[in-house]
Amino acid sequence: xxxxxxxxxxxxxxxxxxxxxxxxxxxxxxxxxxxxxxxxxxxxxxxxxxxxxxxxxxxxxxxxxxxxxxxxxxxxxxxxxxxxxxxxxxxxxxxxxxxxxxxxxxxxxxxxxxxxxxxxxxxxxxxxxxxxxxxxx
Amino acid sequence: xxxxxxxxxxxxxxxxxxxxxxxxxxxxxxxxxxxxxxxxxxxxxxxxxxxxxxxxxxxxxxxxxxxxxxxxxxxxxxxxxxxxxxxxxxxxxxxxxxxxxxxxxxxxxxxxxxxxxxxxxxxxxxxxxxxxxxxxxxxxxxxxxxxxxxxxxxxxxxxxxxxxxxxxxxxxxxxxxxxxxxxxxxxxxxxxxxxxxxxxxxxxxxxxxxxxxxxxxxxxxx
Numbered sequence: 189x190x191x192x193x194x195x196x197x198x199x200x201x202x203x204x205x206x207x208x209x210x211x212x213x214x215x216x217x218x219x220x221x222x223x224x225x226x227x228x229x230x231x232x233x234x235x236x237x238x239x240x241x242x243x244x245x246x247x248x249x250x251x252x253x254x255x256x257x258x259x260x261x262x263x264x265x266x267x268x269x270x271x272x273x274x275x276x277x278x279x280x281x282x283x284x285x286x287x288x289x290x291x292x293x294x295x296x297x298x299x300x301x302x303x304x305x306x307x308x309x310x311x312x313x314x315x316x317x318x319x320x321x322x323x324x325x
Numbered sequence: 326x327x328x329x330x331x332x333x334x335x336x337x338x339x340x341x342x343x344x345x346x347x348x349x350x351x352x353x354x355x356x357x358x359x360x361x362x363x364x365x366x367x368x369x370x371x372x373x374x375x376x377x378x379x380x381x382x383x384x385x386x387x388x389x390x391x392x393x394x395x396x397x398x399x400x401x402x403x404x405x406x407x408x409x410x411x412x413x414x415x416x417x418x419x420x421x422x423x424x425x426x427x428x429x430x431x432x433x434x435x436x437x438x439x440x441x442x443x444x445x446x447x448x449x450x451x452x453x454x455x456x457x458x459x460x461x462x463x464x465x466x467x468x469x470x471x472x473x474x475x476x477x478x479x480x481x482x483x484x485x486x487x488x489x490x491x492x493x494x495x496x497x498x499x500x501x502x503x504x505x506x507x508x509x510x511x512x513x514x515x516x517x518x519x520x521x522x523x524x525x526x527x528x529x530x531x532x533x534x535x536x537x538x539x540x541x542x543x544x545x546x547x
Contacts, residue, residue, distance in 0.1 A: 236365075241372035245379075280369075283334035284377050323379045 193315040195224045196243040197308070199254040200232045202262055202298040206305070218305045221312035232256075233266025240277045240291065244323055250315035251277075252292040254307065260298070267295055286322050289314060326355035326446070327419045328453045329362060329439040331370065338377035340436040341415065344385060348411035349374070349438070350404070350426075351391035352418035359453050362417030362439055364391045370417060370438055395422025401429045444475070461531030461538060467519060469510035474532075476503035482524040484508075 199207075206215050207226055216222075225248075229235060232255035243251045253274055255267030271293045278288040292314075294307045331337075341347055349371045357363030371387045378385045388410050392400045395418035404414070404426065413434040416423045420441040427435050443455040458475035464482070465472060474480045478496045485504035488495025492505040511517045531538070 238365075238368050238372055241369065241376065244376055245372060280334060280373055284338070284373065284380060285335070286376075286380065323376050 191316070191320055193223045193249040193312065193320075194247055195221070195250045195252070195311055195315055196246075196248040197224050197226045197252055197254060197311075198229055198232060198235055198239070198243075199226060199304075200256055200262075200267065200298070201228050201230050203254050203256060203296050203304065204228050205299055215305065218302075220305050220308050223312050223315070224308050231261070231263045231266040232270035233261070233263055233268075235270050235273060237273050237276055237280075240273065241280075244281075244290075244321065247321070247324060249321040249324070250290045250292075250311060250318070252294065252307075252311050254294045254296050254304065256298055257295045262298075271295070287318050290318060290321065326358050326444070327421070327441060328359045328443050328445040328455075329356050329419050329441045331361060331366070331417075332438060332440055334373055334377055337370070337415065337436070337438055338374060338381070341374060341378070341385065341413065342381070342383070344412040346386035346388070346411050347374070348404075348407050348414045349387055349389045350395070350414050350416050350418070351389070352395045352416070352422050353391055354394040354396065354418070356417060356419055356439065359445075359447070360451075362419070364389075367391065367417050370415070374415070392418075394418075396425055398425075398429060401425055404430065404433075458532070460529070461533075462528065464524070467522070467524075468507045469514070469516075471503055471507050471510060473503055473507065476501075482527060484520060 204226060207228065232253050235253060240251055253270050255270045256262060258268055261267045274291055274293040277291050281290060282288045292311060296303050296307065349367050351364045351367035352362050360366065367389050371389045375385060375387060388407055390407055392403055394400050395416060413436055414426060415436045415438050416426060417438045419439065420437060423435050423437045426433060444457040444459055445453045445455045448454045455475050457472055460474045473482060478494055479486055481504065485502055489502040489505055492502055494500040494502045508517060508520055511519050
C-alpha cells in the first residue's frame with residue numbers, strides 16, 4: 189500500500205545538529221525524508237510516555253526518538269531513560285494490537301553524522317511498509 | 326504500601342466500549358508510590374484508552390482527575406466536582422478505591438484499571454516485592470522480623486521445606502528461602518534457639534478465612 193506517512197521524530201538537541209546546518213537546508217539536501225517532523229528536545233531523557241503517545245493521538249503513523257549513545261549522553265542517563273520509555277510505549281501499542289515497530293529508539297553519535305539521515309530513511313521505509321496508523325480511523 | 330499494576334489494555338478498552346465519556350480517576354496514595362495509579366499513570370492510561378477506542382473506530386471523551394486517596398469517605402465526596410462529565414469512572418486506585426466508590430456512589434459505574442497485587446516495598450528503583458500478607462496475626466516477633474506467611478512460597482510456620490537449596494527457594498532460584506534468612510538473622514542475634522519452638526496450628530480466621538475483616542476503634546468513633 190502506498191501512502192504518505194506522517195512520522196514524528198523527537199531528537200536530542202546535540203544529535204540533530206544537521207537540522208541547523210546550512211540554515212536548516214542540509215537535511216533536505218542529504219535526502220532526509222520529508223515525512224518526518226523533527227522536534228528537538230534538550231535531552232531525550234525529558235520525554236515522557238505521554239509525549240510519545242500524544243504524537244500518535246495527533247495523527248503520527250510512526251514515532252521515533254534519536255538520543256545520544258548509551259555511554260555518551262550529555263546528561264549521563266538521558267537516552268537510556270528515553271529508550272526505556274520507548275520500550276514501554278511499544279509494549280502498550282502491542283497490548284492494543286498495534287505493531288510495536290511503529291515506535292523506535294536510536295542511539296546515534298552527537299553532531300553531524302550520516303547515520304541521522306540513514307535512520308530517518310529506515311524509519312520512513314518501515315512506516316511505509318506498515319501502512320497507515322490503525323489509530324487514524 | 327499496596328502494590329498494583331495496570332491491567333492489560335485490551336481488558337480496559339473492553340470495559341469502556343459502550344461509554345461516550347469517562348472519568349479516569351487517579352489515586353495519590355499507595356499506587357502513586359508504586360507508579361501504577363498516580364496522576365502521571367492516569368494521563369498515560371487516558372491516552373491509551375483514547376488510542377484503543379480510535380482503533381476500534383470509536384471516540385471517547387476522557388476527563389482525568391485525581392483524589393488524595395480513594396479509601397476515605399471524605400475524599401470520595403470530591404468526585405462530585407465531575408458530576409455529569411462521565412458515564413463511568415475508571416479508577417486507577419487499588420481494589421479498595423474501586424470498592425469505596427461503588428459503596429458510596431450507588432449510581433456510578435466504576436471500573437478497575439489496576440490489578441491489586443500485594444503489600445510490599447520498593448526493593449530498588451522500579452522493583453517492588455511482597456513483604457506482608459495482611460494475615461491479621463503477626464508472628465514477626467518470632468521470626469526475626471521476616472514474614473514466613475508472605476515470603477515463604479508455602480507459608481510454612483516451622484522452618485524450611487525440603488526444597489530449600491543454598492538459601493534459595495525451590496520455586497525459583499531468584500527467590501530467597503525466607504526460612505534460611507530467618508535462621509541466619511536469628512543466629513546473628515544469638516536467638517537461633519527460637520527455631521526449635523514449635524509453632525501452634527494457625528488460626529487463619531484472622532486472614533480473611535472467616536469472612537471480610539473489620540477493625541473498629543471505639544476511641545475513634547463518634
